[in-house]
Amino acid sequence: MKIFNYKYISDIIALSCCFLLAFSPAPSLVKSNQATKQKSVLNYDQPTFIKDSNFHEKEWVNYILLDQSFVGFREALAFKESRGRYRVVNSFGYLGKYQFGVSTLKLLGVYNPSNFLLCPELQEEAFVVNLKRNKWVLRRDIKRFVGHKIKGTIVTESGILAAAHLAGPGSVKRYLRSDGAIGFTDGFGTDIASYLQKFSAFDTSAVTAERHPKVNLL
16 A cells, blocks of 8 residues: 555656746747847947949948947038038039038148049048138137027027038027028028038037148148
8 A cells, every 4th residue: 555655646746847948949049039038128220331323443331320429420511412422513513522612722722623623531630620610610609699599590609610511600690690580491491491401410529629720631
């Protein structure tokens, strides 16, 4: 009788173990599921390289998400102007990555548009020099209007400098001082208000205001 009881108990234990093993998840599957879940949390978008068929030298354009630093401001403005391409000349004759006019280049000390178009370093230098000049011309307006709202847009320094790149500092002065009544629209229909809004959130505090800055990379 005792032998029967022990055998009966051992059979119950064996059946219980089989039941637990049958309904327990395999360790390898649990690990795989956790890894999949973690991967989905850490997933992010990589920069995508897209070939621009309109550019004859097979230049590749890098589309990336930019932060609110000066570099972000520079590249966002360049993308709006030319999709970031150095050798572009638009239908109105504006040149390069930042779409400079010949008259503005002369103010900055650049007198050879052909060389300018072929030199990325010169274009980057001219962009910074032009910002310094515009910040000097608009220094009082920046102090006066930053933080004010015009046509529903909070005015910021970066927005003002972007608008000055589009329309020139004189046009931006008139726009600000007229509370938006005196505007400016370029040949493609882009206006000051759109640049004030689109480029309002960048940090351009590192740009120093200079009265007569000139390009040195010549």
